[in-house]
Amino acid sequence: MSDMDDMDEGSGIVKKFMFLNRKAPHGTVYALEGLEVVLITAAFDQDVSMVFTDDGVYQLLKGIDTKGIEVKDFSKTYRALDGYDIEKLYVDQASMDARGLTEDDLIVDVTTLSVAEMANLMAEQDVVISF
Amino acid sequence: MPMVDIAGKDYEVDEEGYLIDLSQWNEDVAKYMAVEEKVELTDSHWEVVNFLREYYAEYQIAPAVRVLTKAIGKKLGPDKGNNKYLYELFPYGPAKQACKIAGLPKPTGCI
Numbered sequence: 001m002s003d004m005d006d007m008d009e010g011s012g013i014v015k016k017f018m019f020l021n022r023k024a025p026h027g028t029v030y031a032l033e034g035l036e037v038v039l040i041t042a043a044f045d046q047d048v049s050m051v052f053t054d055d056g057v058y059q060l061l062k063g064i065d066t067k068g069i070e071v072k073d074f075s076k077t078y079r080a081l082d083g084y085d086i087e088k089l090y091v092d093q094a095s096m097d098a099r100g101l102t103e104d105d106l107i108v109d110v111t112t113l114s115v116a117e118m119a120n121l122m123a124e125q126d127v128v129i130s131f
Numbered sequence: 132m133p134m135v136d137i138a139g140k141d142y143e144v145d146e147e148g149y150l151i152d153l154s155q156w157n158e159d160v161a162k163y164m165a166v167e168e169k170v171e172l173t174d175s176h177w178e179v180v181n182f183l184r185e186y187y188a189e190y191q192i193a194p195a196v197r198v199l200t201k202a203i204g205k206k207l208g209p210d211k212g213n214n215k216y217l218y219e220l221f222p223y224g225p226a227k228q229a230c231k232i233a234g235l236p237k238p239t240g241c242i
Contacts, residue, residue, distance in 0.1 A: 043195045072191060080190035083198045 015126040017041050018049045021056035022130060025075065026066065031059050032074050034131030042084040049125070050081075051118065052110070053092035057099060060091070060106040078108050092118060137163045149231055153187070156234030164232040168223065172232070176220055182206065183233040193238040196226040 019038050023030045042048050052060055066073040089110045096112060103110060113121065122128060132143050132151060138159040143151040148167055150156060161180060165172045182203060186194055194202060204212020217225035226238040
């Protein structure tokens with residue numbers, strides 16, 4: 001990147017943030033609160049990656065219906081991430097396999113990574129935050 | 132939570148005056164919020180307000196201003212999807228003010 005580009009970015013420092021989502025979408029506030037933090041981080045023009053692993057992969061399931069538990073269905077919000085320029089969404093292969101899920105079961109396009117690939121990606125980050 | 136009386140009906144709002152229950156929204160609420168925000172509603176304002184309500188129905192969030200601007204540009208054209216146009220309609224922040232009038236919560240990432 002040239003000096004000119006740096007100036008166009010203003011005084012902002014851009015760090016690589018990875019948000020690890022490990023928990024099922026409902027029952028705790030982690031998934032929803034984590035998503036809010038992701039949106040705020042993106043609003044500050046940071047480089048954001050989201051990883052869904054363990055029960056966190058359920059956050060991206062298609063066809064979630066929360067009427068019975070009387071909470072907001074925020075799964076649609078994952079489809080707004082694109083508008084926030086958050087395009088790096090990853091799921092953990094083993095977590096998907098263990099739950100019988102494939103990328104077709106998810107409401108957004110993701111990249112499926114093996115444990116080794118995930119470790120490499122994690123090593124590249126400036127900040128890793130787990131929810 | 133505070134309550135406000137709009138056209139003879141009680142509505143619950145948060146401490147900044149945003150409507151709590153989105154499903155209670157109607158034109159009377161929008162007009163009341165607009166007066167609170169000192170915005171005179173024209174068709175151009177309604178266009179943005181209705182756009183926000185559609186955006187919320189689809190994504191379940193109130194967009195940050197940058198995202199709103201981009202999304203409006205996509206749907207209504209570049210002459211509307213820019214800061215100048217939107218700030219002329221909503222001088223104290225298009226996302227913040229238009230969301231309030233549309234009965235949505237304060238946008239995430241709006242500080």
